[in-house]
Amino acid sequence: MFKIFSVKTGAQASFSDITPQVAAVVSASKIGEGICVVTVPHTTAGLTVNENADPSVQEDIITALDKLVPVRGPYRHSEGNSHAHVKSSLLGHSHILHVSGGSLKLGTWQGIFLCEFDGPRTREVHVSVIPA
Amino acid sequence: MFKIFSVKTGAQASFSDITPQVAAVVSASKIGEGICVVTVPHTTAGLTVNENADPSVQEDIITALDKLVPVRGPYRHSEGNSHAHVKSSLLGHSHILHVSGGSLKLGTWQGIFLCEFDGPRTREVHVSVIPA
């Protein structure tokens, strides 16, 4: 079961909660026990699993990353989005989740986020489910 | 083979070596060749694979992360643990390891660590083993 879906990101830097779309792929796979692999085919966006309850957590993560890797700086890459490449590598382009009882085994406060650092754009998310 | 075990963390920020518990799940699975997936269902803790010989490496990682993302700061999230959410995203909530010959294929100096950033607490670790 390998699926691709698209996400329209809303700002230069923004997190999009993709948990419902990933959960739908798991559900459609009818796989009870296994793992779910999520990747993005992009180099200026990433993925993270973090709190989905209070949106200010997402803002704090974006702000903290901006302090660590400022949008403007003495970068060599000439496209003006070097900071986004660095942030993508810091969070990673792939994440893996457990599937048990036919559902994603996320913690109470966990959601899966597409992390946009060079938007707004339309991004792709790749999801597969592998049986145990 | 999907198992959950608990870890009591000892300080606000601390690394717990969970290699023996993960290795025990691999052993019990009787899977010779495949992969082992480790995740935490938490948003203020993470996982890393790093040196398990000299404990000062763990201290250096904790100190470096504290410099990058200070415990106190002008964060928006009101629970006082925003730094822990950011650190969790920087290290990641999931890791994957190779299994070959019925054992974890770790390097000589590698151990698997639960990284606590908002403790002490009792944390859960989720482990599965997938055959190749």
Next chain:
Amino acid sequence: MFKIFSVKTGAQASFSDITPQVAAVVSASKIGEGICVVTVPHTTAGLTVNENADPSVQEDIITALDKLVPVRGPYRHSEGNSHAHVKSSLLGHSHILHVSGGSLKLGTWQGIFLCEFDGPRTREVHVSVIPA
């Protein structure tokens, strides 16, 4: 399908594009649909997936990481490579990629890089392919 290959890194900090070697393992596995898992058995090197077109992106990532975690600092670990341990944890020792139609499902601009932070050395890369 589990394979190990070696990479000679060229500098203290450098990225080596290992996409061809990983793609060769996927091809040899004859697995059409599944996932490819890449790990390094090292604690002062890591892996990332990022742009393989303009090499200045790799330089920008290395420079950004050096600013965040300086080579020299008041570290406790006495081997002088604490910064490399921290960078390894920030990027991660494992990555996962989708395999579809018998090939790695990488984005147009994505390559897989071994990230050396304590070289030059000969490093190992572990690759496996798991069917869906």
